[in-house]
Amino acid sequence: MPIEIEGVTKTFNGQRALDELSLRVEDGSFLTILGASGCGKSTLLNILAGLETPSTGRILLDGTPVTGPGPDRVVVFQKPGLYPWLSLRDNIAFGLRMRGSSSLPWREVDRVIELIGLKGFEKHRPYELSGGMQQRVAIARALVMHPRVLLMDEPFGALDAQTRETMQEFLTELWERIQATVIFVTHDIDEAIMLGSRLVVMSARPGRISLDEPVTLGRPRDWDMITTPDFLALKRAARRILAGQTH
Numbered sequence: 634m635p636i637e638i639e640g641v642t643k644t645f646n647g648q649r650a651l652d653e654l655s656l657r658v659e660d661g662s663f664l665t666i667l668g669a670s671g672c673g674k675s676t677l678l679n680i681l682a683g684l685e686t687p688s689t690g691r692i693l694l695d696g697t698p699v700t701g702p703g704p705d706r707v708v709v710f711q712k713p714g715l716y717p718w719l720s721l722r723d724n725i726a727f728g729l730r731m732r733g734s735s736s737l738p739w740r741e742v743d744r745v746i747e748l749i750g751l752k753g754f755e756k757h758r759p760y761e762l763s764g765g766m767q768q769r770v771a772i773a774r775a776l777v778m779h780p781r782v783l784l785m786d787e788p789f790g791a792l793d794a795q796t797r798e799t800m801q802e803f804l805t806e807l808w809e810r811i812q813a814t815v816i817f818v819t820h821d822i823d824e825a826i827m828l829g830s831r832l833v834v835m836s837a838r839p840g841r842i843s844l845d846e847p848v849t850l851g852r853p854r855d856w857d858m859i860t861t862p863d864f865l866a867l868k869r870a871a872r873r874i875l876a877g878q879t880h
């Protein structure tokens with residue numbers, strides 16, 4: 634079932650951060666949203682998550698208006714935000730515990746640990762894990778809730794280039810195995826094109842959609858694709874918008 638963003642505007646202190654944004658996101662798709670700093674990407678994601686309310690317009694999930702946060706939409710932020718005193722396994726189970734589950738589905742927690750490739754690290758604490766591993770745990774913590782929509786706000790922005798590439802491959806493989814819609818925000822053009830099935834580019838102040846194109850590269854993706862004509866054409870178009878030239 635689709636997510637419909639209908640005429641969403643957000644104003645902070647009289648300043649418009651988002652301007653009449655409308656978008657329909659198909660179920661199970663991988664949408665990347667690219668935009669310069671301050672164009673309203675996080676604001677849009679927070680509205681989708683139900684953490685912020687739009688000034689005008691609305692979000693529909695399966696035709697039902699979103700009125701607040703819910704386990705069907707989980708956000709993964711740039712910082713993994715793990716609890717340092719909890720083991721990897723307990724960090725992943727934390728959300729389920731908060732939801733008030735009386736008996737925790739440990740088998741499901743362990744399945745997710747296997748899915749993210751961290752079997753054998755269950756008892757480790759966050760400081761014993763690399764940055765990439767910590768971000769996998771943050772993704773696992775989201776996945777264990779079985780979200781319909783995974784909202785990702787520059788999740789690899791703090792990682793070094795090599796780890797970032799590994800995580801990009803990991804995420805695309807994961808997306809092919811789980812039944813969730815991914816909305817992934819970034820300001821990295823290559824990352825946006827490499828990951829997405831559809832690319833939306835936002836222009837700044839107030840945030841508007843300036844480009845909305847399918848990414849026609851096949852899957853599995855591989856970095857050699859960055860020299861293909863399709864990749865380069867999309868990159869050129871995105872770059873123009875980010876540089877402030879919309880024509």
Ligand SMILES: Nc1ncnc2c1ncn2[C@@H]1O[C@H](COP(=O)(O)OP(=O)(O)OP(=O)(O)O)[C@@H](O)[C@H]1O
Pocket residue numbers: 645646650668669670671672673674675676677820
């Ligand atoms: N809670 C808030 N109160 C006031 N202004 C806000 C608030 N949140 C965001 N803004 C403003 O709205 C605009 C969009 O911010 P937002 O964080 O959504 O942009 P962004 O595209 O995610 O930027 P970045 O890539 O730097 O994270 C900015 O001008 C920002 O200052």
